[in-house]
Amino acid sequence: MSKPKGWKDLPTGGMILEAGNADKYNTGAWRSDRPIWIEENCIQCMFCWIFCPDTSVTVKDGKRSEFDYQHCKGCGICALECPSKVKAIVMLTEAEGAASDALEKARAIAGKMAADKAAEKAKAGKE
Amino acid sequence: MPKKVAMTGNVAVANAMRQINPDVCAAYPITPSTEIVQQFSNFVADGIVDTVLVTVESEHSAMSACIGACAAGGRVMNATSANGLALMWEMLYIASGNRLPIILSCVNRALSAPINIHGDHSDSMGARDSGWIQLYAENAQEAYDNTIMAPRIGEHFDVRLPVMSCMDGFIISHSIENIELLDDKQVKDFIGPYKSNVPTLLDINNPVTMGALHLQDYYIESKRQQHEAMKKAKKVVIDVGKEYGKFSGRTYGLFEEYKLKDADIALVVLNSAAGTAKVVVDELRKQGIKAGLLKPRLFRPFPYLEVANALKNCTAVCVMDRADSFGGAGGPLFTEVRSALYDLPARPLMINKIYGLGGRDLGLEDVRKVYRELVKLAESGKAAKLYEYITVRD
CATH class of the missing domain: 3.40.50.920 (Rossmann fold)
Known part of the structure; x- marks a missing residue:
């Protein structure tokens, strides 16, 4: 980072003269929960891209890509809205999500969530 | 030629606004300042001025609209008193912090409670630390003159700060006095078109962010800069007061x-x-x-x-x-x-x-x-x- 400006060099009223500068500001630093994307479960519906209140779901060549963790605040809306039968987005705590086994953990949770849902449905059918 | 006319302080200020012909006036009525915007809205309705008059639902909104219009690059004026000014409080600091040279006529009135509509200085004195330049006037003539000088002071490139022009509620605002009105052309020539040395929001070729977050890393630098602008305002007030005297015959100082x-x-x-x-x-x-x-x-x-x-x-x-x-x-x-x-x-x-x-x-x-x-x-x-x-x- 360059040396911070002194008051004499600061634009009048602290104006920011560069457009699109919010992209450079790391607002994901205070996230406490982290969404994990499980690519093989993703049906490319783009719901997460639409629902994200920030711009933290990135798209490459028309396909959903990795999260932008510099700006994701961990609100969990993407995980809630994910319509895939086996969830393609799972929320972990920030510590769990940052660990090397995060994806395996997420897969396990997604699998369990789908199994629980199926069991519930079966139970409801019998009754 | 300037002409002698009998006017209340409020009507004198409304006429100063007419002669300045600001781009935007956003205001909400409150006694004793109501008459300023009431008279001015007649000028707007009659097509005598080009001003966009924004009628809003509160003084907080009035100052907010002024801030938006000034940030967009307009010359902006409004008027208020007492509790109206108090309701603007939050936005007063935002106007000065963003270095927007808005002109406000403050017709001094006592703040409630007990509720009172008459003149004292509790309103503008309460706003003395808000970063606004404050001018005070003894009579209608001075209120008129200060209003005309205010844009030249606030918009000066060394300053870029909002200006509050004050006069006593009722005692001056509602008393008819003989005052001298300048020619419209004299005022127009003195004021000149609105100029800004910083980008404005409607300048789409130079997109900027105003009012961005300044935390421990930059807030104090921003305030130090504001402090400097306020210091420089003193010389500008003297210079503008002298220049005004040259053609009006009424020189003003500190x-x-x-x-x-x-x-x-x-x-x-x-x-x-x-x-x-x-x-x-x-x-x-x-x-x-x-x-x-x-x-x-x-x-x-x-x-x-x-x-x-x-x-x-x-x-x-x-x-x-x-x-x-x-x-x-x-x-x-x-x-x-x-x-x-x-x-x-x-x-x-x-x-x-x-x-x-x-x-x-x-x-x-x-x-x-x-x-x-x-x-x-x-x-x-x-x-x-x-x-x-x-x-x-x-």
Whole structure:
């Protein structure tokens, strides 16, 4: 980072003269929960891209890509809205999500969530 | 040619606004300032001005709309009083912090409670730390002149700060006086088109962010910069006041000195009460008493060095405040003036009177009493009371 400006060099009223500068500001630093994307479960519906209140779901060549963790605040809306039968987005705590086994953990949770849902449905059918 | 006309203070200010022809006026009515925007809205309706008049649902919204319009690159004016100004409070700081030279006519009125519609300075004095330049006027003529000078001061490239132009509610705002209106062309030439040395929001080729987050890393630099702009405003006020004098015949400075040069005793008082005090000064001078008066015009930035220099030869000085600073070491004007005099090698004795709250009349006899007390103080060297209310029933 360059040396911070002194008051004499600061634009009048602290104006920011560069457009699109919010992209450079790391607002994901205070996230406490982290969404994990499980690519093989993703049906490319783009719901997460639409629902994200920030711009933290990135798209490459028309396909959903990795999260932008510099700006994701961990609100969990993407995980809630994910319509895939086996969830393609799972929320972990920030510590769990940052660990090397995060994806395996997420897969396990997604699998369990789908199994629980199926069991519930079966139970409801019998009754 | 300038012409003599009879007008209330409010109508005079509305005419100054007509001659300035701002891009936007956003306002919400409140007594006693209502008449300014009421008259001005006639000019808008009649197509005499090009201004977009934004009628809003509160003073908070009025100032917010002014901020938006000024940030977009317009010349912006509005008017308010008392609780209206109080409701603008949050936005006053946002206007000055974003360095937006909005012009506000503040028709001074007492703040509630108890509810009161008459003139005192509790409204603008409460806003004295909001980063607005503050000009005060004794009469309708000065209110008119200050309104015309305000854009030149606030919009100056060294300044870029909002300006509050104050006059006493009812006493001036609703009294008809003979004033001299300048030619429309004179005002137009003096004001010139609105210019900005910083990008504005409608300048789509230079997109900028205004009002961005400044935390521990930048906030204090921003405020230091604002402090500098306020300091520079003093010279601009003097320069603009001189230039105005050249074609209007009325030159303005930082304050008016009335028979102060050789005065032993002096009063410091803002706005319309200064007119009352001048009558008493004349009486005392006839009696051989060297009485004088200092009437501040510029309160923010406060010209403390010049005020100290003007009062340095006095033996005793009374500062009269039409607003209290509850629990303070005196009223707001007093603490300012007394602080200004601290660095003098020999300081005048000083007392403070809080007077005229809620529009309570200040009569000639009230002022005579204060001067008589100053005579005694100058002789005895001892103040009976440093800080007290007058024009009040015990």
